[in-house]
Amino acid sequence: MEKTMNLTLRVWRQKNRLDVGKFVEYQLENISEDSSFLEMLDILSEQLVEGGHEPVAFDHDCREGICGMCSMTINGMPHGPENGTTACQLHMRHFHDGQTITIEPWRAKPFPVIKDLVVDRSPLDRIIQSGGFITGRAGSAVDANAMPISKQIADYAMDAAACIGCGACVAACPNASAMLFTAAKVSHMNSLPQGKAEKDRRSLAMVTTMDGEGFGGCTNIGECEAACPKGIPLDMIAQLNRDYAVAQVKNFFQPVL
Amino acid sequence: MNLDSKIPEGPLENKWSSHKFNMKLVNPANRRKYHVIVVGSGLAGGAAAASLAEQGYNVSCFCYQDSPRRAHSIAAQGGINAAKNYQNDGDSVKRLFYDTVKGGDYRAREANVYRLAEVSADIIDQCVAQGVPFAREYGGYLANRSFGGAQVSRTFYARGQTGQQLLLGAYAALSKQIGLGKVKMYNRHEMLDVVKVDGHAKGIIVRNMISGEVSRHAGDCVVLATGGYGNVFFLSTNAQGCNVTAAYRAHKRGAGFANPCYTQIHPTCIPVHGDQQSKLTLMSESLRNDGRVWAPMSADTAKQIREGKLNPNDVAEDDRDYFLERKYPSFGNLAPRDISSRAAKEACDEGRGVATTGLGVFLDFRDAIKRDGQKTIEERYGNLFEMYQCITGDNPYETPMMIFPAVHYTMGGLWVNYNLESTIPGMFVGGEANFSDHGANRLGASALMQGLADGYFVLPYTVGNYLGEQGVAAAGQVTTDHPAFAEVEADVKGRIEKFMSINGTESPRSFHKRLGNIVWEKCGMARSKEGLEEAIKEIQALKKEFWSNLRVVGDADSLNPELERAGRVADFIEFGELMCRDALMREESCGGHFRVEHQTDDGEAKRDDDNFTFAGVWEYQGDDTDPQLHKEPLIYENVKLVTRSYK
Amino acid sequence: MCSLCSFLKSTIGRKILMALSGLVLVLFVLGHMLGNLQIFLGADVINAYAYKLHHVLPTSGLWAIRLFLLGTIAVHLWAAISLTLDNRKARPQGYDEDKPIQASYGARTMRVSGLILLAFIVFHIAHYTARVIPSMEYNDESVMSPVEVPLVKNGHVVMKEGAPVMTFNVNDMMVDGFQVWWVSLFYIIATGLLCLHLSHGFSSMFQSVGLRNSLWRKRLDKIALIYGWVIFLGFAIIPVATLAGILKEDPTGGAGEPVAAITETLHK
Structure with a gap:
């Protein structure tokens, strides 16, 4: 009753950061269409281990589409062909028997390959460290209902905050730009009244860090939005551009940084 | 083993405030002389690390x-409880405290739970100040919902991503x-051992998972916030790396280690699809508000459905067994987690299970759709139905959903006193990793509350108290040059070498699966003396096999x-035995046990209650000796x- | 770092400059097109229009505008090149199997269309403004129409101090130019690329300065496409009409008789 398929995988194998890396082909048989994509890779790993070979290294953790750890480009598309889906939530029923699947790591200079499909995404953390926070020391908060926030703004902030930091936007962008990632955090925090005090500082600092990490610029083509498993819209980038411009103008007359 | 719970004197309501007053303080100028090690960066660990650093500690x-x-x-969906009483519906610290103790089937420590309820309101304030986008009403105030059968609306939420938003805060x-x-911050570093100097926890040994380098880290105290052990069952709703x-x-x-047998099984997970499965996915319990749980009346009907010869929609009303409604007429499909889970397991044990594996029961929305229309159901559960369809490929509007219980939280953990300090002085444990607040069963929307309470509002005080007691002269005195570090580091390295050198034939994943099968079958939803005794023997045999037939490919540097998993599975195997021992010892049924x-x-x-109103705390006695049980009376x-009754 | 420097160094800052310079150029091409289309109203009209452009401001003002436009192009170009270099650096290795998920053709080819347009602009200025393209020196009256013709307004030759005011024969310059098939072809291709460039750029500039959302993105994308087509058709119709023989040379500049005859009549 369960449908199965045979597949050819072309997987990027790279021993470490310095290795050149290459594609290696593997044949897989009897993959259940109910398996997730990562479970299919688990089976490949077991098969490789059985033959005494090292399994394919790939990042993954929660396997329910929320932690943002999984990161692989499947047939040229970050997280694969399904819209709004992380690789871990992608199921094999979206592939067909006999198909060849090409699996590559995220490609971006700021994301060096650590091994096989595993890349180093710490630049995203550093962008947050430079300003992606609203300072609120534990113990200093006022009552949560002291400041009403319109539902519209709360919902908008939530839309932006849904980012899982997987880096698919960077991976999808031909310029390896981290604008969507940065913009999501800036939009989330800049739009809330709590975040206003640090708004200009945040916009300037996060963009400076983003550029300094070696990400490319935005060419407004929208590949990031299309690849984003959480559907973060380009609107957020428009807001970042606006907030950044305003912050720069203010900074010109009275330094905020 | 010193099980002094250090519960402060005085009436329940004043315990925490008077304790805060009595605790030692560290002068702000001296705080930078101390170094605190925090392992884990979830709600408890992340919040504790941030708060301690804000106070001035390194x-x-x-x-x-x-x-x-x-x-x-990050994966918690539903929400976080807090005794804010914003809905004016009779909530209070005392009520949250009472609900939590009762929900835990009277196996939690009163004083800890009261403190948890007390600081719950501060958590919401703190999170809002940090910009957590909680759901709001049109008037701009925070929205609440009722959750997990609570009689008041005290749950705050951020869509279905509350855990994510709190963690991001x-x-x-x-x-x-x-x-x-x-x-x-040390990302991609796994703690492999703790180092004690003069009986106090003063450091850890970690492995850099990229370079394989094993390194020593010394501090003035250690905070563990390393989560639960649900992955001992191999399949659970935990992340792959949880260990x-x-x-x-x-x-x-x-x-x-206290109460390892207290594990919570969630009734509404998506059933296992086959042996290629790596992970179980939880769906919100709210589905049971409108879905009716049933299994075919006869094993034969079930077989036909499994084989695809019979469409479940064609099963006649008389051939359907709405077992929750039958057994628990007053609560029906909303019976608590543990009870619903067991009932589903029973049906499957009788051969009446559906899904390809026979491990599933229906959660049918046919009647609800007929009653309220598809549109209403879509509004209520649209995203859950989509998620279900994404994973299973079935459309739940047309064919009934299938569900099966899965492990998703563990109430047991390292024993801690009121200060969240374990039996090793200087080692604090927060969040799911400790045993303190949920007793034998955790209420919905309480895990996030506990993690943040520990991280933001308890550990920053109690860690400071410990450091203050040690005195500023002791600050930073222990360094990694201390012989204790060399000793533990050698142990860790020896263990890694051992994994690499067994050169057997079976992969760590395979051992993990086998372990999972044993504990799920015999220490899962229903446990028996006989089964547990078997399980202990089987796990011991598995352990032997593991250490003689393990195969770890690749290298250690x-x-x-594979190596990471080998280390985790080795510990899961030993831990699984401990869990079974605890379950065997506890000759009663309570909460998740x-x-x-x-x-x-x-x-x-x-x-x-006469014989088991205690926390069972296990002391390790050596690899070849049975662990010793200690009891902390509750x-x-x-x-x-x-007695809880849901009839 | 000074705030202006940090603005210019940032990717967003350069994108904003790109958008603002783009806006100037977007408006310029529209004006240019409307001006050109006057050729269909007759040689006198387009010539008079050209005369006006040259005389409405003093020469220094004219040069200021020219330099401003050239400067705008330079800024647009600098932003594009420096960002492109940064972007290339950020993605040294692409995907083996590289499929755009949704990006439009126009959006993906901005650099190519922009560079070809640049080449065209250089040619275009050399051709019509500086008039230095070999074999197209309009000063050579043996090959081409007269360079200067009388200025005609409302059907009358404009006179000044007893002599007709002379103006540059823009009509014939265009017609002569477009009668060369490859010039027309290059011109049509270039305006086609301009259309492609605008179909992304027109909408994109709003995004870069932060004045766009999902709703307006859809609208602006449509407007951009329409705008691009309008510009393309408006420009391309002239070489097409020329090659089709609809637009013709007029050595009298719309006066109806050669300048010698006018002067003769005058003296009579």
């Missing part, structure tokens, strides 16, 4: 993921401190997921023990 924080933002707290606070240099290693290593170095010998005539759990001064 912090090193470790996580196995590539970023602290990925800790598994803690992560932002932590990130700020990392940016300021107050926290040194018991840090807690179990600490246990082996002298920390008591680079990224090697159900012993088939201890049930009423109609199959309900039977607690034994004294109820404010709550009267009654």
Whole structure:
């Protein structure tokens, strides 16, 4: 009753950061269409281990589409062909028997390959460290209902905050730009009244860090939005551009940084 | 083993405030002389690391993921409880406290639970200040919903991503401190052992998962916030990397492990599709508000459905067994988690299970759709239905959903006193990793509350108290040059070498699966003396096999997921045995722990308050010696023990 | 770092400059097109229009505008090149299997269309403004129409101090130019690329300065496409009409008789 398929995988194998890396082909048989994509890779790993070979290294953790750890480009598309889906939530029923699947790591200079499909995404953390926070020391908060926030703004902030930091936007962008990632955090925090005090500082600092990490610029083509498993819209980038411009103008007359 | 719970004197309501007053303080100028090690970056660890750094301590924080933002707290969906009483519906600290103690089937420590309820309101304030986008009403005030059968609306939520948003709040606070240099963050580092100097926890040994380098880290105290051990069952709703290693290593170095048999099984998970499965996915319990749970009346009908010869929609009304409605007429499909889970298992054990594996029952919305229309159902559960369809490929509007219970939280953990300090002085344990607040069963929306309470509002005080007691002269005195570090480091390295050198034929994953099968079958939803004794023997045999037939490919000095898993599985195997021992010892049924010998005539759990109102704390005695049980009696001064009934 | 420097160094800052310079150029091409289309109203009209452009401001003002436009192009170009270099650096290795998920053709080819347009602009200025393209020196009256013709307004030759005011024969310059098939082809291709460039750029500039959302993105994308087509058709119709023989040379500049005859009549 369960449908199965045979597949050819072309997987990027790279021993470490310095290795050149290459594609290696593997044949897989009897993959259940109910398996997730990562479970299919688990089976490949077991098969490789059985033959005494090292399994394919790939990042993954929660396997329910929320932690943002999984990161692989499947047939040229970050997280694969399904819209709004992380690789871990992608199921094999979206592939067909006999198909060849090409699996590559995220490609971006700021994301060096650590091994096989595993890349180093710490630049995203550093962008947050430079300003992606609203300072609120534990113990200093006022009552949560002291400041009403319109539902519209709360919902908008939530839309932006849904980012899982997987880096698919960077991976999808031909310029390896981290604008969507940065913009999501800036939009989330800049739009809330709590975040206003640090708004200009945040916009300037996060963009400076983003550029300094070696990400490319935005060419407004929208590949990031299309690849984003959480559907973060380009609107957020428009807001970042606006907030950044305003912050720069203010900074010109009275330094905020 | 010293099980002094250090519960402060005085009436329940004043315990925490008077304790805060009595605790030692560290002068702000001296705080920078101390160094705190925090392992884990979830709600408890991340919040504790950030808060301690804000206070001025130097912090090193470790996580196995590539970023602290990925800790598994992120996956919690439903919400976070807080006794704010914003809805004016009769909530109070006392009511939250009472609900939590009762929900925990009277196996939690009163004083801890009261404190949890007390600080719950501060958590919401703190999170809102950090910009957590909680759901709001049109008037701009925070929205609440009722959750997990609570009679008041006290749950705050951020869509279905509450855990994510709370974690990102803690992560932002932590990130700020990392940016300021107050926290040194070690991503992709796994703690492999704890180092004790003069009986106190003073450091840890970690492995850099990229380079394979094993290194020593010294501090003035250690905070473990390393989550639960649900992955001992192989299949659970936990993340792939969740493991018991840090807690179990600490246990082996002298920390008591309390109530390991308290595991929570969630009834509404998507069933296992086959043996290629790696993970179970939870769906919100709210589905049971409108879905009716049923299994075919006869095993034969079930077989036909499994084989695809019969469409479940064509099963006649008389051939359907709405077993929850039948057994629990007053609660029906909304019966609590443990009870619903067991009933589903029973149906499947009788051969009446559906899904390809026979491990599933229906959650049918046919009647609800007929009654309210598809549109209403879509509005209520649209995203859940989509998720279900994404994973299973079935459209739940047309064919009934299938569900099966799965492990998703563990109430047991390292024993801690009121200060969240384990039996190793200087080693604090927060969040799911400790045993303190949920007793034998956790209420919905309470895990996030506990993690943040520990991280933001308890550990920052109690860690400071410990450091203050040690005195400023002791600050930073222990360095990694101390011989204790060399010793433990050698142990860790020896263990890694051992894994690499067994050269057997079976992969760590395969051992993990086998272990999971044993504990799920015999220490899962229903446990028996006989089964548990078998399980212990089987696990011991598995352990032998593991150490003689393990195969770890690759090498130890680079990224090697096989080696990582080997270490975790080795600890899970030993821990699994401990869990079975605890379940065997506890001759009663309470909360998530159900012993088939201890049930009423109609199959309900039977607690034994006279003999088992205690936390069972296990002390490690050596690899070849059985662990020793200690008991911390649970004294109820404010709550009267009654039997839970859902008939 | 000074705030202006940090603005210019940032990717967003350069994108904003690109958008603002783009806006100037977007408006310029529209004006240019409307001006050109006057050729269909007759040689006198387009010539008079050209005369006006040259005389409405003093020469220094004219040069200021020219330099401003050239400067705008330079800024647009600098932003594009420096960002492109940064972007290339950020993605040294692409995907083996590289499929755009949704990006439009126009959006993906901005650099190519922009560079070809640049080449065209250089040619175009050399051709019509500087008039230095070999074999197209309009000063050579043996090959081409007279360079200067009388200025005609409302059907009358404009006179000044007893002599007709002379103006540059823009009509014939265009017609002569477009009668060369490859010039027309290049011109049509270039305006086609301009259309492609605008179909992304027109909408994109709003995004870069932060004045766009999902709703307006859809609208602006449509407007951009329409705008691009309008510009393309408006420009391309002239060489097409020329090659089709609809637009013709007029050595009298719309006066109806050669300038010698006018002067003769005058003296009579």
